Amino acid sequence: xxxxRNATGTAQPSRRSLFGRFARDRSGATAIEFTMLAIPFxxxxxxxxxxxxxxxxxxxxxxxxxxxxxxxRTGQLRPDPSNPVLLASKVRGLVCERLEIIVSKGxxxxxxxxxxxxxxxDAANIKTKFTPSGDLDTTGFGVNPGKATTKNMLRxxxxxxxxxxxxxxxxxxxxxxxxxxxxxxxWQNEPFPD
Numbered sequence: 001x002x003x004x005r006n007a008t009g010t011a012q013p014s015r016r017s018l019f020g021r022f023a024r025d026r027s028g029a030t031a032i033e034f035t036m037l038a039i040p041f042x043x044x045x046x047x048x049x050x051x052x053x054x055x056x057x058x059x060x061x062x063x064x065x066x067x068x069x070x071x072x073r074t075g076q077l078r079p080d081p082s083n084p085v086l087l088a089s090k091v092r093g094l095v096c097e098r099l100e101i102i103v104s105k106g107x108x109x110x111x112x113x114x115x116x117x118x119x120x121x122d123a124a125n126i127k128t129k130f131t132p133s134g135d136l137d138t139t140g141f142g143v144n145p146g147k148a149t150t151k152n153m154l155r156x157x158x159x160x161x162x163x164x165x166x167x168x169x170x171x172x173x174x175x176x177x178x179x180x181x182x183x184x185x186x187w188q189n190e191p192f193p194d
Contacts, residue, residue, distance in 0.1 A: 050164045062183040064098035065156040069185035075192030079145045088143035109159030111138050116146030123153040123186050153186045
């Protein structure tokens with residue numbers, strides 16, 4: 001029989017009977033199934049959104065580097081030996097102006113390196129360096145473009161913050177839960193008059 005008697009002699013359902021009724025009862029199954037599926041579904045949606053936003057930021061950094069490089073290539077921007085600091089702040093401002101559509105005002109985390117080279121092979125041998133702590137090493141970065149017909153390379157780096165907490169461990173490649181967005185443009189200046 002499925003009943004047990006207690007000390008007073010009244011019948012009580014056995015534990016197997018209670019478990020069986022609970023297992024057969026489907027009134028809360030939808031809520032439980034939704035809860036079980038909602039968490040992984042939400043994690044998947046956040047991962048997709050984080051990846052899409054990060055990819056968009058990478059494209060914007062790349063477009064900014066190309067647009068500023070074009071201005072140097074055509075002679076719209078030229079080196080100013082009398083005031084290199086002014087040119088460096090102007091280049092940073094031009095890049096930041098294009099990035100501010102997706103990053104905070106002032107572009108914190110932006111690093112720019114513009115150099116001239118004697119050959120394209122020399123430019124291709126420049127590698128991105130990192131500090132022992134894993135952060136971007138900006139030692140030697142500067143804005144030193146060449147004159148007409150010189151070969152130049154512009155490197156733009158942005159430390160993009162990973163927004164979603166649980167994605168930081170898998171997406172970030174810099175300290176502080178950030179990922180490095182970078183773009184490089186290598187070109188030869190046109191023969192514009194000096």
